[in-house]
Amino acid sequence: MIDRSTTADAIYARAQELLDAEGLPGINARRLAAELRCSTKTLYLHVGSQEQLIRELVARHFAALRVEFEEADTWQSSALRWCQAVRHQLLAHPHLSELMTFDDRTAVISYVNRLLRILLEAGVRDQLARECCRVLVHTTISMTNAEIRSSSLAVKAGLPAQTPDIFDSAIRWIIAGVDAENRAAT
Known part of the structure; x- marks a missing residue:
């Protein structure tokens, strides 16, 4: 079941903050899930793999x-x-x-x-x-x-x-x- 309180946008926003502050090590699934107080399963359901997360972060950054x-x-x-x-x-x-x-x-x-x-x-x-x-x-x-x-x-x-x-x-x-x-x- 998807955690409805955690949105893909919230995941991307926090991942971007951690990436800017700490680099790639800052956005591993466990760390991100802990930061957002959700399960790693919720992360994967919303944004996919770490590679998919990174590609979307790059796309969103340049689109904005x-x-x-x-x-x-x-x-x-x-x-x-x-x-x-x-x-x-x-x-x-x-x-x-x-x-x-x-x-x-x-x-x-x-x-x-x-x-x-x-x-x-x-x-x-x-x-x-x-x-x-x-x-x-x-x-x-x-x-x-x-x-x-x-x-x-x-x-x-x-x-x-x-x-x-x-x-x-x-x-x-x-x-x-x-x-x-x-x-x-x-």
Whole structure:
């Protein structure tokens, strides 16, 4: 029998809080059930396995996000601001960001579509604009997750969390390459 006092939304909300505070170890079934004062069976009936819980946490997080960035005068500056805004949101929830997989890419599609529109309106060729968006989102997520892991490992080793500030440079180089390719084709 399902415990009617514990809802899926309550489970996801508490799991997100524990994940933000403690990382993946904080959201095991026994701990979560104890926190919510329900049985582990109730958890499994409402949200499924831990992997299903994680995938839904990622999906809910990105569905609720509002990646805000101001469009600039050029598509290049807008693209940089977009990447910085996505990075900022990933850094705000490092444990959740680390759990993202390739299958979670649909969670950021609406943000990518906004960037794609900016590139197309600026005259970047369709196929090049799409490839640029794929590379920018992949680079943004990958570099941010590498930064999160590096920081986490440093903290575990008792070292200060220091990461080289190369994100903006890498994004600018990608944008410059796309701009050069787009100009060469016209």
